[in-house]
Amino acid sequence: MIINPRKILTFGIGSDKLAAMTGIRKLGVFTLEYLRRMGIMGLFFFKALFYMITPPLKFLRLLKQIRFVGLRSVFVIILTGAFSGMVLGFQGYYTLNRFGSDAFLGPMVGLALIKELGPVISALMVTGRAGSAIAAEIGIMRMSEQIDAMELMGLNPYRYLVVPNLLAAMISLPLLTAIFDVMGIFGGYLIGGKLLGVGSGTYFGEMANYVKIDDVMEGIYKSFSFGVIIAWVCCFKGYYAGVFEGFGSEGVSGATTEAVVLSSVLILVWDYFMTSILF
Amino acid sequence: MIEIEELRRSFDGNEVLKGISLKIRKGEVLCLIGGSGCGKSVLLKHVAGLMKPDSGRVLINGENMATAKAGRLRALRSRLGFLFQGGALFDSLNILENVAFPLKEKTHLSDELVQSRAMKELDSVGLSGSEHKYPSQLSGGMVKRAALARALVMDPEIMLFDEPTTGLDPVTGRAILKLIDSCHKRFSFTGIIVTHEIPNVFSIVDRVAMLHEGKVLGEGTPPEFMSLEDPTIRAFVGGYGWEVKEQRGNTDEEI
Numbered sequence: 001m002i003i004n005p006r007k008i009l010t011f012g013i014g015s016d017k018l019a020a021m022t023g024i025r026k027l028g029v030f031t032l033e034y035l036r037r038m039g040i041m042g043l044f045f046f047k048a049l050f051y052m053i054t055p056p057l058k059f060l061r062l063l064k065q066i067r068f069v070g071l072r073s074v075f076v077i078i079l080t081g082a083f084s085g086m087v088l089g090f091q092g093y094y095t096l097n098r099f100g101s102d103a104f105l106g107p108m109v110g111l112a113l114i115k116e117l118g119p120v121i122s123a124l125m126v127t128g129r130a131g132s133a134i135a136a137e138i139g140i141m142r143m144s145e146q147i148d149a150m151e152l153m154g155l156n157p158y159r160y161l162v163v164p165n166l167l168a169a170m171i172s173l174p175l176l177t178a179i180f181d182v183m184g185i186f187g188g189y190l191i192g193g194k195l196l197g198v199g200s201g202t203y204f205g206e207m208a209n210y211v212k213i214d215d216v217m218e219g220i221y222k223s224f225s226f227g228v229i230i231a232w233v234c235c236f237k238g239y240y241a242g243v244f245e246g247f248g249s250e251g252v253s254g255a256t257t258e259a260v261v262l263s264s265v266l267i268l269v270w271d272y273f274m275t276s277i278l279f
Numbered sequence: 280m281i282e283i284e285e286l287r288r289s290f291d292g293n294e295v296l297k298g299i300s301l302k303i304r305k306g307e308v309l310c311l312i313g314g315s316g317c318g319k320s321v322l323l324k325h326v327a328g329l330m331k332p333d334s335g336r337v338l339i340n341g342e343n344m345a346t347a348k349a350g351r352l353r354a355l356r357s358r359l360g361f362l363f364q365g366g367a368l369f370d371s372l373n374i375l376e377n378v379a380f381p382l383k384e385k386t387h388l389s390d391e392l393v394q395s396r397a398m399k400e401l402d403s404v405g406l407s408g409s410e411h412k413y414p415s416q417l418s419g420g421m422v423k424r425a426a427l428a429r430a431l432v433m434d435p436e437i438m439l440f441d442e443p444t445t446g447l448d449p450v451t452g453r454a455i456l457k458l459i460d461s462c463h464k465r466f467s468f469t470g471i472i473v474t475h476e477i478p479n480v481f482s483i484v485d486r487v488a489m490l491h492e493g494k495v496l497g498e499g500t501p502p503e504f505m506s507l508e509d510p511t512i513r514a515f516v517g518g519y520g521w522e523v524k525e526q527r528g529n530t531d532e533e534i
Contacts, residue, residue, distance in 0.1 A: 140370075141369075144365060144367060144370070145363045145365060145367040146367050146368075146369055146370070148324075148329055148361075148363070148367065149361070149363060149367035149368075149369075151329065151353075151356065152327055152329070152356050152359055152360075152361045153356070153357070153380070153381045153384070153385065153433070154353040154354065154356045154357035154385060155353070155381075155384055155385070156353065
């Protein structure tokens, strides 16, 4: 009888079964690690919330971050808002015209922007412009031990780095979304009203008839929650740059990329749930 | 003042600290030497409470850094100063703002007083005139000086130096050691210096300990340490001329 030494070492389990078990073990390790990171991310959020509602608030730092996240995003929001509205004006007019309903261009543009496109596109723009910068800045501070230095001064890095960004995004996003909506509605009017011949009275009059305060509030709730998502994810990714994977400049670039991708995905996923709840 | 008891720490299954025990008395300066990657900086970060041990403990004035609650830990850290290897200056603030930062955030002093205290500290490390420069505009030696000024501005009871002379030319390295020595005389802090600057550092410290493969291989006053017969210690410090703190006389001029 020929004895397979490999079977002795693996207690009689065949190589196929052994490979399957190794695969299951790796899947288990991956899942546990993923859950651990999600737990750390959740704790990070609750700590940030706790420090946000307890004094002291770093007011000057908050103003600086509102300027960075909000004011410096205004130009890109005006530009994207206007062009989104103009595209909606074209698409809406030709679609509605097929049914002889081009008079409803105003409500269509208004509702699409206020309820959906305004909050989502504004949030994606802020993620790309400010969120990536927040992740990179905090990531570099982590890598160059500036956060450690802050801790060793007996200071709380959450109050200096996380809370101001969280509050700034919560304040700025609804305001930026409002600017986006106004510019979009104006862009839609330029195309529908001035170029394609829908009367301005019809455009704005029908909009006033069909767009309700609940629709406006839905947009505000969404943009507020997107602000929380952007600040949370981007601060977290920067704060833990190089901790889970990647070191040095690679760690910072990885954290920045992950911050933008995860924020964008979460914005779209959360938008679905918000829409389901608020409808 | 600082008691390290049976400290153990692993990273990904690799045990870096294998039961380190050390005591540093009040006002004493300990020099920690050892090969690269032997765990010196990791040990220093445990003393500062930036890392938590797998087992063992670090006591500062009898309080355990690993188990102290967040508020208490911040209070303990307020009595610590740490000179990071790379300085860890806030790169978006100029040198004066960097040094003034802990004063602004941790005290209720007026802006004028904060500025004058920070300027005085910068002056003491020879950086007056460079206060409006940003860290990226400074040389390595100037960054270390500015970081030292920031660490000392709160008058810490304990100073931890993580390779204060690494990356500097020999003259600047000796100047930094001289500066640390003069600061020790001024503030009488308890200190740990992690360095490879042998033998120059022996003239400014009270005791020397060597880490090897995660353990304390030997320790003692500089003369005692130099007389140890362990072949690893001999290989590490062998061949250097050195000078004892008590015997140095006018060492300030020499180093």
